[in-house]
Amino acid sequence: EAGVAQSPRYKIIEKRQSVAFWCNPISGHATLYWYQQILGQGPKLLIQFQNNGVVDDSQLPKDRFSAERLKGVDSTLKIQPAKLEDSAVYLCASSLVLGGTSPLHFGNGTRLTVT
Amino acid sequence: GDSVTQMEGPVTLSEEAFLTINCTYTATGYPSLFWYVQYPGEGLQLLLKATKADDKGSNKGFEATYRKETTSFHLEKGSVQVSDSAVYFCALEGFQKLVFGTGTRLLVSP
Numbered sequence: 518e519a520g521v522a523q524s525p526r527y528k529i530i531e532k533r534q535s536v537a538f539w540c541n542p543i544s545g546h547a548t549l550y551w552y553q554q555i556l557g558q559g560p561k562l563l564i565q566f567q568n569n570g571v572v573d574d575s576q577l578p579k580d581r582f583s584a585e586r587l588k589g590v591d592s593t594l595k596i597q598p599a600k601l602e603d604s605a606v607y608l609c610a611s612s613l614v615l616g617g618t619s620p621l622h623f624g625n626g627t628r629l630t631v632t
Numbered sequence: 633g634d635s636v637t638q639m640e641g642p643v644t645l646s647e648e649a650f651l652t653i654n655c656t657y658t659a660t661g662y663p664s665l666f667w668y669v670q671y672p673g674e675g676l677q678l679l680l681k682a683t684k685a686d687d688k689g690s691n692k693g694f695e696a697t698y699r700k701e702t703t704s705f706h707l708e709k710g711s712v713q714v715s716d717s718a719v720y721f722c723a724l725e726g727f728q729k730l731v732f733g734t735g736t737r738l739l740v741s742p
Contacts, residue, residue, distance in 0.1 A: 521675070550730075559636070559721055559732030560676070573729060608676065621730065623675040 519543065521624035523609050529630045535597035538627045542590070542611030548572075549586055550621065551594050552608040560608055566592065599631045634659045634726040638733035641719075645712055645740050653707040653736045655696075655722035663724040665689075665698050665705040668732070670719045679707075679720070712740045 522541040530536050542549050547568050552560035563582065565573040568589040577584070581600070586592040596603055606626040612619040639654040657665065667679040667689070680689030685700035694709045705722060717740045722733040 557734065559723075559734045561732075562729055565729065610676075620678040620681070621676075623677070625673075625675045 521609055521611055521622050523607075523624035523627055525627055526625065527628050527630075529632065530599055532601055532631055533598040535595065536599055536629065537593050537595045538607050538609075538629075540592045540594070540609030540624060542592070542609070543622055546611035546613055546622070547589070548612045548614065548619075549592050550608075550610040550612075551584055551592070552610065554606045554608055554626070556605070563594070596629075599629075601631050604629055604631045634663065634724060634731045636722050636724055636731055636733035638720075638722050638736050641735075641737040643736060643738050645738070647714055647740055647742050648711045649740075651707070651709040651712045651716075651738065653720055653722075653738070655705045655707065655733060657703050657705065657722075657724050659703075659724055659726050661726070662700070663726045665696070666723040666725070666730070667694070667696055667705070667707050668721040668723060670721065670735075672718070676721065712738070714740045714742055716740050 549566045551563045554560040563577045564584045566586045569586045584594045606628050608626045610621040610623045612621050635658045637656050664683045666681045668676045669679045670676050680691040682689040682698035688697045696705050696707045719735045719737045721735045723730050
């Protein structure tokens with residue numbers, strides 16, 4: 518099966534600019550996650566979708582980050598305006614169903630550098 | 633809140649050495665526990681999991697046992713290979729959300 522697809526692979530922007538990341542999950546996977554992985558740290562959940570509804574966005578900085586999952590398939594994550602501390606790898610993952618019995622499949626991530 | 637603590641790396645070993653990477657957790661209830669691995673240039677992959685106390689997860693020669701009494705889920709392998717060089721993440725699932733540790737880099741030399 519095709520894996521989780523993310524683009525772009527790398528992005529360099531200046532602070533205060535905006536940026537968007539795209540994710541296409543594995544076909545049929547109802548649950549989609551966006552994680553932020555800062556260098557030297559473990560991935561931190563930003564937002565979790567079940568189909569096109571938000572399950573958890575408690576750690577999403579909503580003043581600058583937004584995400585959507587139209588039609589319950591692809592998803593975009595946007596940052597506007599970006600700050601230096603947003604430099605990180607943004608990981609998208611999907612799973613068949615909600616919960617730990619269904620493993621998460623991760624994409625290769627988008628590495629964002631904010632200068 | 634729920635949290636995972638892993639030993640700091642890098643862990644440097646020679647090929648065929650025994651590997652242990654320590655992981656302890658704090659959680660409400662009885663979470664499922666996981667080890668994920670990230671090879672250079674690749675995305676995170678599930679390595680193994682255990683869903684209840686005393687369960688042993690295993691895959692590719694790696695093992696980890698869910699120890700409720702010590703709240704631990706240490707990763708072990710009897711004989712590492714150069715191809716095992718990667719970053720290993722311990723994680724727990726609480727309230728339908730995965731919480732990751734900070735990761736431990738393993739470097740295996742020939």
